[in-house]
Amino acid sequence: EAQVTQNPRYLITVTGKKLTVTCSQNMNHEYMSWYRQDPGLGLRQIYYSMNVEVTDKGDVPEGYKVSRKEKRNFPLILESPSPNQTSLYFCASSLYGGTSGRGRFREQFFGPGTRLTVL
Amino acid sequence: AQTVTQSQPEMSVQEAETVTLSCTYDTSESDYYLFWYKQPPSRQMILVIRQEAYKQQNATENRFSVNFQKAAKSFSLKISDSQLGDAAMYFCAYRSGKTSGSRLTFGEGTQLTVNP
Numbered sequence: 722e723a724q725v726t727q728n729p730r731y732l733i734t735v736t737g738k739k740l741t742v743t744c745s746q747n748m749n750h751e752y753m754s755w756y757r758q759d760p761g762l763g764l765r766q767i768y769y770s771m772n773v774e775v776t777d778k779g780d781v782p783e784g785y786k787v788s789r790k791e792k793r794n795f796p797l798i799l800e801s802p803s804p805n806q807t808s809l810y811f812c813a814s815s816l817y818g819g820t821s822g823r824g825r826f827r828e829q830f831f832g833p834g835t836r837l838t839v840l
Numbered sequence: 841a842q843t844v845t846q847s848q849p850e851m852s853v854q855e856a857e858t859v860t861l862s863c864t865y866d867t868s869e870s871d872y873y874l875f876w877y878k879q880p881p882s883r884q885m886i887l888v889i890r891q892e893a894y895k896q897q898n899a900t901e902n903r904f905s906v907n908f909q910k911a912a913k914s915f916s917l918k919i920s921d922s923q924l925g926d927a928a929m930y931f932c933a934y935r936s937g938k939t940s941g942s943r944l945t946f947g948e949g950t951q952l953t954v955n956p
Contacts, residue, residue, distance in 0.1 A: 752942045761849070763931055763946035779943070811885065815942045829942055831885035 723748045725832035727812050733838045734802055742797045742835050744812030751817040752827070753795040757781065758809040758834075767810075770795055771817060802839045810835045842867045844934050846947035853922045854955050860907075861917045861950045863932030870894075871937035874908065874915045875944070879929040888930070891915065893937065919952075927954040 725746045734740055746753065754769040756779075766779030770789040784806055786798040795814075799806060812832040843866045853859035865874070876888040891899045891908050899906050903923075907916045919926055932947040 834883040
């Protein structure tokens with residue numbers, strides 16, 4: 722079954738304790754991305770990757786790190802979590818859209834979400 | 841930078857009735873995609889419908905249809921014959937057709953309640 726998986730689904734931690742949220746996809750997608758969802762703000766992109774070893778910042782990258790050593794995996798790392806990083810996190814993946822929009826729609830598949838609470 | 845605005849934080853509808861969710865966006869591009877995503881209590885993000893900006897015809901998927909007004913930069917979602925399973929948070933989203941990658945810009949969301 723084609724899917725994007727995230728682990729853990731729920732996590733409660735304390736300020737400053739490093740954590741990693743894993744993301745894996747089995748669809749051979751080039752593009753992967755992390756979003757955070759907060760009430761009244763919708764989803765905002767944290768980081769994205771267009772292929773192995775190619776990553777770049779999204780709208781809200783502060784306090785986060787990512788790596789893309791393998792095509793299927795795109796972990797999100799919080800080196801020193803703070804309470805303002807309490808949020809719902811989504812990983813997503815798609816085939817690479819390229820630079821031409823017409824006729825090259827690439828649906829983005831989302832993982833099930835990770836609810837993170839930082840105390 | 842592109843922005844997406846959903847001005848209705850909450851909406852409600854009676855079962856079997858029709859409801860319209862509003863979305864406006866701002867962009868200087870002419871080539872882009874617009875989407876509506878549904879997020880039920882399970883939190884899963886489900887693509888409901890998409891619209892390519894170069895297509896004048898409004899997209900339709902069963903009971904879901906959009907009213908795409910390109911000049912007004914408006915993209916509303918109409919749900920006909922509402923069902924209890926339609927209750928969810930709905931997000932409007934934008935994707936550029938020119939830039940590389942697949943970045944989505946989301947609106948704030950509209951929480952839809954369906955009353956029996």
